Amino acid sequence: MVRVAQANQYNQVATYYGTLQPGQRARLAFGTPGKVALVSKATGQKVTTGEIIAQYDIVRLDIDRKQVASALESAKSQQADARVRELENQLARIDLQIENSTLVAPFSGTLSSIDAWPGKMTGPSNPLAEVVSDSDPTIEVSIAAKTAQAQFVGRRLEVVMEGEIAAQAVIKSVAPQVDRSTRTQKVLLEITSDLSSVKYALGSVVKVSFDSFREANGFWLPLSAMQQRSGGLWSTMVLESINGRTIAGQRAIDVIYVENDTAYVTGALKDGDLVIAEGTHRIVPGQNVTPTVGNESANFPVESPAVAAPADQLEGPSS
Numbered sequence: 001m002v003r004v005a006q007a008n009q010y011n012q013v014a015t016y017y018g019t020l021q022p023g024q025r026a027r028l029a030f031g032t033p034g035k036v037a038l039v040s041k042a043t044g045q046k047v048t049t050g051e052i053i054a055q056y057d058i059v060r061l062d063i064d065r066k067q068v069a070s071a072l073e074s075a076k077s078q079q080a081d082a083r084v085r086e087l088e089n090q091l092a093r094i095d096l097q098i099e100n101s102t103l104v105a106p107f108s109g110t111l112s113s114i115d116a117w118p119g120k121m122t123g124p125s126n127p128l129a130e131v132v133s134d135s136d137p138t139i140e141v142s143i144a145a146k147t148a149q150a151q152f153v154g155r156r157l158e159v160v161m162e163g164e165i166a167a168q169a170v171i172k173s174v175a176p177q178v179d180r181s182t183r184t185q186k187v188l189l190e191i192t193s194d195l196s197s198v199k200y201a202l203g204s205v206v207k208v209s210f211d212s213f214r215e216a217n218g219f220w221l222p223l224s225a226m227q228q229r230s231g232g233l234w235s236t237m238v239l240e241s242i243n244g245r246t247i248a249g250q251r252a253i254d255v256i257y258v259e260n261d262t263a264y265v266t267g268a269l270k271d272g273d274l275v276i277a278e279g280t281h282r283i284v285p286g287q288n289v290t291p292t293v294g295n296e297s298a299n300f301p302v303e304s305p306a307v308a309a310p311a312d313q314l315e316g317p318s319s
Contacts, residue, residue: 001239004219006271010264012257015209018141020161020202022132023190024107028053031100033123036116043114046134047105053129054116056101065094109133132202139169139189139206145178148185150212157189160207161200167193169208218256218266225277226253226263237276237283238269248276250285 037057041047072087105111114129122128139159143151155171168191175186189208225236233252240249253267269275276283283289 001274002222002225002277004221004269004271004273004275006217006219006269007264008217009213009215010218010220010257012212012214013209013259014144014147014212015207016141016143018139018187018189018206018208020200020204020206021138021140022109022134022202023136023138024109024133025112026106026131027127028103028106028129028131029124029127030054030056030103030122031124032097034101034121036118036120036122036128039114039116039118041111041114043111045111046109047111047131048108049105051105052102053105053111053114053131054103058098058101061094061098061101065091065098068094103129105131107131107133135195137191137195137200137202138172139191139208140186141189141206141208142179142182142184142186143210145183145185147210147212148174148187151187151210156192157208157210159189159191159209161198162204162206163199165198165200167191167195167198169193214257216256216264216266218264219269221253221263221265221275222277223258223261223263225275225280226255226265227280234265236265236269237280237285239274239276239289246289248283248285248287248289 034056036054038055039053040055041051041053047053068087068090072084072091075083075087103116109131112130112132116122116128151171151174153171153173157169157171159167159169161167169189170192171187172190173188178185221236227235227237229235234255235250235252237248238251240247251268251273253265253269255263255265257264276289
């Protein structure tokens, strides 16, 4: 038997599947129209911050820059302020031209795609390459709007990556809008576990279990303590004291939520009731029973359900 304790909420765990995304992603395009002269990296190769990926022909610009830089140094030595300002402006314009003629990695990572080759004509409206970071991956998952309402930025969760790799994550953002077709909202999580020694693939599936606490007064019961009645109704057996006798009494219950081998129920139960946890099919309402010594104080709290006493330790009708 178990002694039930009333609770005012239950945790409805909902499991969803999301995809592993890079923590950073950048699509790159040249800043000005031109013809590609150099492609130094291929899809799948690693890049470092500031490394050149592709470039126009900048030989003429390099020559001009050296000449202007030399003239600038001379003007500074002669303290020709007006000439210095003029040459500094020229140098800034050349540097901007070189910048617009070069694709560089904005951060270290992997070149996930590149669509460029020497001789290709392109411009600012035509992204040619994409770089993704190799560290701090994120998880994007769409969840039911009702579950999303119970989430908040900063909440910590456990996720399971491919290969049954468990990791810790934190909710980074919850999209405010609901997708009209699926009635879901997008949630972005950031993995906080150290994955330096873990092999993973971006785009792979990740399992995420969201806690969603629901407000409702009720009790946790083992499924073995429940009996299904006609019409889809449920009941459970409790110990009642009548005229000095302990008998089995039947109480009607409503099942709110089922998790593994337990259920959260409401109904005609009271805080502290002793519920017969097993073997109820061998007992009828009104039958005399004797509680097993040492188990009358058993509780069944939300956090850690107690093990119920076997029903075969309950006595049958007294003579």
